[in-house]
Amino acid sequence: MLRKNFLKEKLNAGKTVIGTWSVIPSPIVADILAESGLDFIIIDREHGPVNFETAQSMAMACESRGVSPLIRVGGPEGPEILRALETGAHGLHVPNIHNVQNFEDLIAFSKYPPVGQRGFSPFTRAAGYSHLNSKKMQAAANKSTLLAVHIEDPASSEMLEAILESAEADVFFVGLFDLSKSLGVPGQIEHVRVQKVFRKIVEKIRRAHKVPGTIVTSEVQLKKMLSYGVRYITYSADCEILLRGYQSVQYKFRKFKPNHR
Numbered sequence: 001m002l003r004k005n006f007l008k009e010k011l012n013a014g015k016t017v018i019g020t021w022s023v024i025p026s027p028i029v030a031d032i033l034a035e036s037g038l039d040f041i042i043i044d045r046e047h048g049p050v051n052f053e054t055a056q057s058m059a060m061a062c063e064s065r066g067v068s069p070l071i072r073v074g075g076p077e078g079p080e081i082l083r084a085l086e087t088g089a090h091g092l093h094v095p096n097i098h099n100v101q102n103f104e105d106l107i108a109f110s111k112y113p114p115v116g117q118r119g120f121s122p123f124t125r126a127a128g129y130s131h132l133n134s135k136k137m138q139a140a141a142n143k144s145t146l147l148a149v150h151i152e153d154p155a156s157s158e159m160l161e162a163i164l165e166s167a168e169a170d171v172f173f174v175g176l177f178d179l180s181k182s183l184g185v186p187g188q189i190e191h192v193r194v195q196k197v198f199r200k201i202v203e204k205i206r207r208a209h210k211v212p213g214t215i216v217t218s219e220v221q222l223k224k225m226l227s228y229g230v231r232y233i234t235y236s237a238d239c240e241i242l243l244r245g246y247q248s249v250q251y252k253f254r255k256f257k258p259n260h261r
Contacts, residue, residue, distance in 0.1 A: 001126050002133060005090045005144040007040045007068035011170060011211055016226065021072075021215075021237035022058065025050035029238055030058035034065035042070045042093055042234065045084065056087035056125060063088070070146065076105040082118065085110065088125035091146025093173065098155050103163045110147060111168060112138035146170045148213060148232070152178035157201050164208040171232050172205045173213040174198055190221075202228055 010017050019040035022030055025048065033041050041062050043055050050058070059069035068090040073080045075096035084092060094106050108116040120138065122131040148171035151157055163169065176189040176198065185191040198214070205212040206229055213232030216222045217240070225233055 001085070001088060001090060001141050001144050002128050002137060003063065003088065003090075003144075005068060005146060006066055007070075007090055008144060008146045008170065010039060011146075011231070016231045016233070018233045018235055019068075019070075020235050020241075022050075023048040023237050023239045024242075025054045025058075027054065027057040027061045030069075031061040031065070033238060034062045034067040038067055040068040040070055040090075042072050043089070044072045044237075045080070046072045046074045046095060052083050052087060055084070055089070059087050059089050060125075063090075068146075070148070076102045076109060078105075078109045081106070081109040085118070085141075085145065086121070086124040086126050090144070091148065091170070093148045093150065095150040095152060095175065095178070097149050097151075097163075098153070099159055100162050103149065103159075103166070103169075106147065106149070107166070107168050110145060111142050115142050115168065148173045150175050150178075151201055153182035154197070157197065160201065160204055161208075164205065164210055169210070171211045171213045172201075173232065174201050176215055189217075199228065202230060 007017060017039035019038050019042060020033060021042050021044050022033060023044050030041060043050055043058050055071055062069035070091045070093055071084040071089045072093035073084050076094060081092065092110060097103050110116060110118060112118045112120065122134045122137060123129055127133050127137045147169050149169045150173050151160060152175040177187065179197065180186055180189050180191060180194045183193050185193060188194065202212045211231050214225060214230055215234045216225055217236050
């Protein structure tokens with residue numbers, strides 16, 4: 001990527017950032033989200049139905065507002081990672097990192113030589129659509145591309161220390177919903193078992209002077225995560241916030257409408 005990575009600059013400056021998940025495959029929705037002043041928007045290709053053409057248009061909408069577009073892929077898979085980065089996304093969210101080999105594969109697929117083995121074409125949005133950018137593209141992309149590694153189960157948390165020293169990973173993102181599932185209490189992210197494991201993981205990340213991240217779905221959770229030192233927060237998702245908004249409206253409508261008989 002040749003463009004400025006707004007999000008990575010903020011994190012490198014020690015700032016705490018907030019973003020959201022975009023599950024709705026729409027550049028217009030992405031533009032609305034970006035207009036809100038979020039620091040980043042994650043275009044979800046793991047759980048959402050977005051294709052790469054739409055993802056690129058969504059990335060363009062985000063970037064036009066000074067908001068960093070990221071893409072969540074399904075895992076450390078070469079073709080998926082390559083195409084996601086070629087859209088000009090500022091970085092990746094990568095789940096299903098269960099061992100050191102998975103992490104090494106991620107680096108190999110997402111970084112150019114000499115760091116990794118990412119395939120190269122100058123005729124993409126990421127490279128500015130021109131072979132004239134060939135000489136500077138690889139070093140620029142290696143430096144600016146942000147990688148958020150998901151920690152989602154006891155296995156990935158156990159191998160965390162082995163990868164924390166890597167200079168290539170920028171954020172270690174604790175997926176609370178997947179973590180709750182792996183601990184036998186699916187969806188109960190406030191469960192004492194989930195929170196105990198979560199706090200231990202966050203402390204490991206902070207001791208290594210790395211950026212811990214996670215998801216919140218309420219203002220109460222947001223305040224708590226900030227008090228834990230979590231610097232990278234995703235607040236809910238576009239679909240849920242849209243749903244909540246209209247549920248609130250219809251609830252008030254049902255409550256206040258006159259009963260004409």
